[in-house]
Amino acid sequence: MKRKRPLESHSDTLLTDETFESLQISQETLAALEEMHFTYMTEVQARCLPHALGGRDVLGAARTGSGKTLAFLIPIVELLSKVKWPNKMGTAAVIIAPTRELVLQTHNVLSELCSHHPHSHCVVMGGSNRKVEVEKLTKGTTIIVATPGRLLDHLQNTRGFLFKNLQVLVIDEADRCLDIGFEEEMHEILRILPKDRQTLLFSATQTTRVEDLIKVSFKNKPIYVGVDDKRETATVSGLEQGFLVCSAEVRFQTLFTFLKRNSKKKIIVFFSSCNVVKFYAELLNFIDIPVLELHGRQKQQKRTNTFFEFCKAQSAILLCTDVAARGLDIPAVDWIVQYDPPDEPKEYIHRVGRTARGVDGKGRALLFLLPSEKGFLHYLRQAKVPLHEYEIATSKLANIQSQLESLIAKNYYLHKSAKEAYRSYLLAYASHHMKHIFNMEALDLKAVAKSFVILDTQIY
Incomplete structure (x- = not known):
């Protein structure tokens, strides 16, 4: 990248x-x-x-x-x-x-x-x-x-x-x-x-x-x-922030490639719903990329254990919903990845607050956007969030889509989890506050389904 x-x-x-x-x-x-x-x-x-x-x-x-x-x-x-x-x-x-x-x-x-x-x-x-x-x-x-x-x-x-x-x-x-x-x-x-x-x-x-x-x-x-009233930016300057525009059908391949390349780092990845976190955690763990998950449907003891396990780890990947986005002091997080965009700019700021914390804190943040969602950048810049564009060549992406589709098709539980996640993603997208940017009509449902490694878009 x-x-x-x-x-x-x-x-x-x-x-x-x-x-x-x-x-x-x-x-x-x-x-x-x-x-x-x-x-x-x-x-x-x-x-x-x-x-x-x-x-x-x-x-x-x-x-x-x-x-x-x-x-x-x-x-x-x-x-x-x-x-x-x-x-x-x-x-x-x-x-x-x-x-x-x-x-x-x-x-x-x-x-x-x-x-x-x-x-x-x-x-x-x-x-x-x-x-x-x-x-x-x-x-x-x-x-x-x-x-x-x-x-x-x-x-x-x-x-x-x-x-x-x-x-x-x-x-x-x-x-x-x-x-x-x-x-x-x-x-x-x-x-x-x-x-x-x-x-x-x-x-x-x-x-x-x-x-x-x-x-x-x-x-x-x-x-x-x-203390922040006179700041020129809404996020700390030790935070290197960027966005990546990629089509829906290669979103998961892009995330997979990113996680593979940064497997020795400490990373938090944000998703829009509990079901989406659950599915991607199941899938990534199944294909030998160890990840932790944190979301509101877990029992409290599980959430607590996961939180402290991630805190203590030198390198780890945590998939989560916004339950973890505010206030938590997780030491030395290298990357904040927003796979699903936040509801509004202030939620973006809250999410990236997990890295570059404290004195001389350093960290990186990456925001995934579909081509139809680029209008969100205007509102982030209005909110004093300095962002630069990243790119990753399609030729550099891990060629795993066909293997994953075969895996999901044969595994009843993963397939069921994928469909539930896809449905939850669409429901979350439909309820987004900024509907003029995050517009259901602009979504290519077949391409979105591909990011959940399923071919069937008729799930209602």
Whole structure:
């Protein structure tokens, strides 16, 4: 694969010259930060922490990978350290995150940060053992990291869950909480929780719905921390971004060739639906390209195991839906491949936030487009996303189509999975927000079916 023109490189340092020690926080927290190899603050931490440690409400607009997790965890841990919060006082802090994976990751960071503190903490989320959660909540857990749905369930139904003494509420990825259907739950949670508290709310984007949530979240006018407001681009400059225009019938061959060539890299590939992820994972594993899969139809334990397996791997390929697109801190991802385009530019930005994270982070992103979808590039450039065109010669593609068609035709389960994936792809395509670009009428269904290695397009 080669670029049609060279990419420029820029320096992009997220670190400031301000140290955590300058904040005059506890020795216990400083010791934990040292063990976590953090000495200097990122920009969002340097701007947010002095206000948050002082008890002020904070509204933060910061991209994924900016260090905002510590920006809200440190104030919680420090407050509880000062007041020596006993478990009998119930829950002092609630952190809300949109997905189970982000809840688990945030809780892992919290566990490390609390390694020299006595604070009790737990996760509360769908898919985990509710009975165990009830036991922890009724005994008294100081810090809770939760998804909105399960938190509301406990607020409404768990007798003995003491939250009237709540001191701090954190809402992380507020826009994402609303995007995935938690708007009613969020407003009900805010109605139930005590109003006399400190609130820290973070959102990568500001929409009308987020603004409505902000109005009911804060009792007092918050300090606004917007570290990305003056950026010339919406994505970090350590990220080399490109797009590849190829016809539907050779899309999978192109992906296969790309994965083969980059088998020693760490890669995330995004697809439009669970069934599509499931099929391509089955197919690639069957033909000896080992891949992991992460999507919403998996049981929670499977999702958790997959997430941590990918995190720990030196090289691996993860196929996923947008469940993994926000907030997850997966170390050293080399490539983000968007095989199915996102619903809108902000989703593109969220997806590529998985790579080039942190200080001097480097990574690459590749967007697949059909010739009829090139209009999407205009909207990406409007959103300050710098993209360059890649090309791959058809003669360089792996010649596997006829063998795969023969394989699928003979394998009942793969054939069934392929048809389900094809149908799911079309349904997702038909529901795309930008229908003037992602237009069903412009699709060559036979060519699309070929990318799913099937010949029969009549599946309805």
